[in-house]
Amino acid sequence: MSAGEKYVAAAYGVVFLFVLVWVAIIAAKLARLERETGELAELARGRRHDG
Amino acid sequence: MPARITLPTLSVISVALMAAAVTMIFFVAPEDADQGISQKIFYFHVPIALTAYVLFGLGAWKALRVLWTRGERYDLESYTAIHQGTIFGALTLITGAIWAKASWGVWWTWSSNQLVLFLVLFLFYCAYFMLRFSVEAGPRRERISAVYALFGVALIPVSFLAIRLASDFIHPTVFTREGPQMTGTMFGAFCVAWAAIVVLALVMYSVELAGKRTDAHLRELREALGR
Structure with missing residues (x-):
């Protein structure tokens, strides 16, 4: 792999990683x-039972 | 998001466009004679930067609607657009630094007005979050955030035009008054890549906005139920 190819892979990899991290954050949310x-x-069900 | 296009449809379009963009960039568009393979970074770096401008502009437009209509929903939309713009802004700076290292041999240069102005724009919008979360939630915060977002939009044309006003000529000018300085297939790949990034941004914006709206509704419900 040439130096240029490594930089291209790094740039596209960063974009992919950002999107992946964003998906992980949204999944957690x-x-x-x-x-x-x-x-x-659960609370609403309890209140319906009580009243 | 247009009412007729649902979020799942938009997500499928985003994936299809992204696949088409990557195929065109690496298998259709020719390698640049001067920069070689590292020029391929251009196809994502420039669309991401342009999309960041669009998102900051959208944030400012929604901020204007906040001040105009006092609508709470516009505050959330403005905040989400600026948040997305900051994500795309960070990506612009990182991919730009990688491209700079590949082409110029340095990660960053302070002598390029385009780079410095984009960094100023990015930091300005980073400060938006500090301002927003230093004020208690409510109409006052909505107004302050909206005014700040509107101030930021003034930096967008300055940052965008800086490359034409700059005297250093380090940063390449691809789009001139004579049209794009690239071959037809390169320009086609660029257009598809930009469409892919814009649709991706739209999907991310819609998902994040839906999450924030659900969060707000849950808060209301919790208050109504006395929790």
């Missing part, structure tokens, strides 16, 4: 939202 929605649904 989605998991948190799912958990919180579940907790709120």
